[in-house]
Amino acid sequence: MIRPILAYGAPILRQQTRELSRETPGLQQLITDMWQTLDNAAGVGLAAPQIGQPLRIFLADNRDEAEHLRQVFINASILEYGNTFSTEEEGCLSIPGLSVPVTRPDSIIIRYQDADFQTRTATFEGMNARIIQHEYDHVEGRLYLDRLSSLSRTLLRHKLQKVSRGKFRPSYPMQFPLRN
Structure with missing residues (x-):
């Protein structure tokens, strides 16, 4: 079942998981x-908090x-x-219509369990490392916006308010925390 993706401003996006x-x-x-839900939105990553879990x-x-994952x-x-480190444009399914340059480490070592609950430790580099870090931030209650300077966040405030009020309408179902 395709679930609606929660928009910026939803409290669960800032909660511990x-x-x-x-x-x-x-x-x-x-x-x-x-x-x-991810395939329908044509995204590269999705975290459970983005669908309210x-x-x-x-x-x-x-x-x-080259980096299929x-x-x-x-x-x-x-x-x-x-x-x-490298700086690349990042967007987020919870923040449609907005992408900004974000600096992240080029590689990570991560321990996780797969869908069969097998524990794995793996090294990821490049775009795969970036995608994983972005989604990992979500399960830690962070957004990519938190990696920006306070000035950059201030300059984006008006656009973020529009997102939280549903002024951006992506092609996938969304749930907006603020309406007016």
Whole structure:
């Protein structure tokens, strides 16, 4: 089932998330719903808080041939960040119509459980590392906007208010916290 993506301003996007277990009720359906929601929105990543679930699970889907990745990350923990950085444009399904340059480490080492609850530790680089860090921020209650300077955030305030009020209408279903 395709679920609406919560827009910027929804309180759950700033909350801490809970870990999952193999026995978490409805987990497989949640994963299926998240993939359908992500595919429908044509995004590269989606975290459970973005669909109203305060759970430590996110998806990464990089369709690039050289760096192809389509993976579920459950109870993830970034163990190490690389020491080189790059700045790339980032957007977010919860903040449609807005993309800004964000600086992040070029590589990470992450421990997570896959959809079968197998614990894995892996190194990711380049765009895959960026996508994973972006989604990991979501399960930590952070947004990519938090990585911007206070001046940059101030300059974006008007656009962010429009997003939270539903003034931007993407092609995918959304739920907006503020209406007027």
